[in-house]
Amino acid sequence: MNARMSSPARKLSGVAAMALCGVLVVSGGTFPQAAMAQSYSFTNLDIQGNQRIDAATIATYAGIGRGQTVSAAQLNDAYQGIAGTGLFETVELVPSGNTLVIKVKEYPTINVIAFEGNRRLNDTAMAEIVESKSRRIYSPSAAEADAANIAEAYRQTGRIAATVTPKIIRRSDNRVDLVFEIQEGKVSEIERISFVGNRNYSDYRLRRALETKQAGIFRAFVARDTLIEERLEYDKQLLRDFYSNRGYVDVQVLSATAEIDRNRRGNVVTFNLREGQQFRVGKVSVSSTVADIDIDAFRKTAKLRSGTVYSPVPIDTDITRLETLATRRGLDFIRVEPRVTRNDRDLTLDIEYVISRGPRIFVERIDIEGNTTTLDRVVRRQFDVAEGDPFNAREIRQGADRIRALGFFKDAQVEARQGSSSDLVVVDVNVEEAPTGSLGFGASYGTSDGLGFNFSFTERNFLGRGQGLSAGLGITSSTSTFNFNFVEPAFLDRDVTFGLSAYYRKTEKDNSSYDTDLGQFEPSLTFPLTDYSRLGVRATYDYGKLHGVEDGTKDTDDDGDYDDDVSSYILQQEEDMGPLSSFSVGYSYIYDTISNGLDPRSGVYLRFRQDFGGREDGASFVRTEALLRAKKQTFNEDVTFRAELEGGAVAFSGGDSRIFERYMLSRKIRGFEPNSVGPRDLNVGNEDVLGGNYFAVARFEAEFPIGLPEEYGISGGLFWDIGSVWGLDNTAGGPSGNDEVDDDFYLRSAAGVALLWDSPLGPLRFNFSRPLIKEDYDKEQNFEFTVSTSF
Known part of the structure; x- marks a missing residue:
């Protein structure tokens, strides 16, 4: 500069x-x-x-x-x-x-301040940077400082060669115009990121851990491929965290250097590493210097196990568990410190949790500043401590992390200082508000739905109360959807989430020979059970109407043959039932270690839900669904394996299920057209797919690099799906109900390859598949392409 x-x-x-x-x-x-x-x-x-x-x-x-x-x-x-x-x-x-x-x-008075040559940063942004102002005294030193600040702003955007020259134009009455002449220069892009000393992880994997990215084919849309020194320092810390979380406690990032490549097209950034050896957890023990403490209860609370790869994350989680247990047992000012003993011979680290009593220090008050929109209580409830509680530095740090995780603030600084006496602490919270609302217009395309558009409104901090509010409208060639969602994360100031959702969906011949109108209104409550599990309860009102069923009394395709257009007698009966509403209550249990587990390389997700309800016509039902998902990264985290098992059953009493209350395998098994798999009435011209009361699906997938540069965001995949949908309450099909519909269990299976692209337009997926097990009447879909984006 x-x-x-x-x-x-x-x-x-x-x-x-x-x-x-x-x-x-x-x-x-x-x-x-x-x-x-x-x-x-x-x-x-x-x-x-x-x-x-x-x-x-x-x-x-x-x-x-x-x-x-x-x-x-x-x-x-x-x-x-x-x-x-x-x-x-x-x-x-x-x-x-x-x-x-x-x-x-x-010195003259500044008449006006002007900027010349700036295209990437507008005049408004420049005016916020400079300290010199109109109608103030001109100062050469202040103008020099302003020029340096402007150049620094360009440097933060990767334009390291930017130059800024302040000049004055003399006016009458001892006035001057202050002009900043700017030469922006070109963006200093990063053509390649390489590593030296990495034996256990590939360059491809390490680049995924960095904030900085290489310049790719969409460099005009990517801001993280510019050379910024501060970002490189942050990347060095990210690399240290990456290795330390995987047991490499001696890792060193010796340097991060940037050089112009031989073709002078950009910069080559090289990280010089010293990985060291990977350590595992040795002996895990708990000791105490506090008298009359049930040490066995604390030992059972610690979840860290011998033999696992060492990581500071589960240790910190264990400490939180132990301190929480102490608080529940009425033990104040308890501190838990980990003592680590290194065993170089067998590459293990012994962990001893030492329970001691800390100084008697209390929280005098929590001062919150800078929250011009967000209410104080939204920030305050992120702390587990309140005024008058014993001070715990770890709880304050965790509260600070939760404040930042809200996403409501550009910056959040939390510090503790001495209060009015030596045994009191004041917690200062300084935040800077960030925009939390958005209006979106999106476009999507799918091989089954065609071109679609959606409009959305989202507010993550509604009225500064920390509440979420969203609404959206989506339109495709065959469907129209409206949805509304409201979330209160601290219902009645408790750790309980209140949700309210509603949607209305209208379909017109969505790969079928009938139309539907569907609506739902659902309030719910969700509360945590453990660190990884939560339980939700809900009440649901559903509305459904089936219409537009082709009964053969009109010639819709102008072929003169009414029978060719007839639908199943089962659908005709369901249309005659007219619009019906139902009411149900249900619960959901979720266990998730994929999104918030201790091991970033693997995890499981389990969801089990049941609904018990009754319909307007007197029919009652029980719906049960389960989903088990597992993820595992292997081959030094270059390859990700995923497996999913999903199933559901709905049992009606006093009535039959309707088409939109039964299961379809749409988007649950690849290789087949939506609404084309399952029990089908082959006795009518439309050969309607009727769905089933039961379904079970297994999906297996592997995602891996295909040799393209990481900055392109393109990876490959292999998948195999197998499943079935079966079972009807009413099997009297045909045009008049005199024919039997085969609703037995028949497996379908498909395998294929996938191309996944994290493009600037959004995540794109290309599936190329071929059914392996199918029925003659199933409709294949060998290629599927989806893309969605908002702007």
């Missing part, structure tokens, strides 16, 4: 020399030593050239009173006192007999 200054030179040293020469002339001395030894007394001060600044003020800056005896050195000090104010362009002190003449030239 270069910031050069072009302004009238003050020539301070020359002026000082002039003043000294004047002293020498008055004193008549021949040598400097003699001159400096002289002293003078001025009975008059003559101040010239000042326009805005009062003469008495300038005399005060000089510090010389009338009749005061001064030396030449004191005259120089007077000059420095006036010039040091930064108010004057030139200053001269000229002794003339018994009169000291002080000649000044005031």
Whole structure:
């Protein structure tokens, strides 16, 4: 960065020399030593050239009173006192007999501030950076500082070669226009990121852990491929965290250097590593210096197990568990510290949790500043401590992490300081609000739905209460959908989430021969059970209507053959039932270690839910669904394996299920068209797919790199799906109900390859599949493509 200054030179040293020469002339001395030894007394001060600044003020800056005896050195000090104010362009002190003449030239007033040559940063952004303002006194040093700040702003965008030159244009009445001439230069892009010393993890895997990315084919859309030194320092910490979380406790990031590549197209960033050895957990123990404590209960609470790869994350989680147990048992000021013993011979680390009693320090108060929109209680409830509680530094740090995780603030700083006495602590929370609402317009495309559009509104901090509010409208060639969601994360100031959702969906011949109108309204409550599990309860009102069923009484395709258009007698009966509503209550149990587990390389997700309800026509039902998902990264985390098992059953009593209450395998098994698999009435022209009361699906997938640069965001995949849907309450099909529909269990299976692309337009997926097990009447879909984005 270069910031050069072009302004009238003050020539301070020359002026000082002039003043000294004047002293020498008055004193008549021949040598400097003699001159400096002289002293003078001025009975008059003559101040010239000042326009805005009062003469008495300038005399005060000089510090010389009338009749005061001064030396030449004191005259120089007077000059420095006036010039040091930064108010004057030139200053001269000229002794003339018994009169000291002080000649000044005031700095001009800034008329306007202008920016020239800036295209990437607009004038509004520039005005927020500079300290110089219109109608204020012009200062060359302030203008230089402003130029440096502008250049730094460009450097933060990767334009390291940007230069900023402040210039002035003289106007009348001692005014100037301050102009910053900017040469933005080109973005200093990163063409390649490489690593030296990485034996256990590939460059591809390590690049995924970095904030900085390589410049790819969509470099115009990616802001993280520019060379920013501060980001490289952050990347070094990310690498250290990556390795330490995987047991490499001695890892060192020796350097991160950037050099221009041979073709001078960009920069090559090289991280020099020293991985060290991977350590595992050795012996895990709990000890205490506190008397009368049930040490066995604390040992059972610690979940860290011997033999697992060492990571500081589960240790920190264990400490939280142990301190929480102490609080529940009425033990205040308990602290748990881990003692780590290193065993280099077998590459293990023994962990001992030492329970001790800390100093008696209380929280005096929690001060929150900067939250202009968010209510204080939203920030305060992120802490597990309140005023008057024992102070625990770990709980304060965890509360700070939860505040940042809200996503409501650009920045959140939490610090503890001593309160009104030595045993009190004040927690200061300083936040800077960030935008939390958005309006979105999106487009999507799918091989089954075609082109679609959606409009959405989202507010994550509604009225500053920490509540979530969203609404959306989606339209495709065959469906129209409206949805609404409201979430209160702290219902009744408890750790309970209240949700309210509603949707309305209308389909018109969505790969079928009928239309549907569906609506739902659902309030719910969700609360945590453990660190990884939660339980939800809900009440649901559903509305459904089936219409547009083709009964063969009209010629919809103009072929003169009404029978070709007839639908199953089962659907005709369901249409005759008219619109029906139902009410149900249910619960959901979720166990999740994929999104918040201790091991980032693996995890499981389990969801089990049941609903018990009744329909308007007197029918009752029980719906049961389960989903088990597992993820595992292997081959040094370059390959990700996923497996999913999903199933469901709905049992009706006192009535039959309807088409939209039964299961389809749409988007549950690849290789087949939506709404095309399952029990089908082959006795009618439409050969309607009727769905089933039961379904079971297993999906297996492997995702892996395919040799393309990581910045392209393209990976490959292999998948295999197998499943079935079966079972009907009413099997009397055909055009008049005289034929039987086969609703037995028949497996379907498909395998294929996938191309996954994390593109600037959104996540794209290309599936190329081929059914392995199918029925003759099933409809294949060998290619599937989806993309969605918001702008």
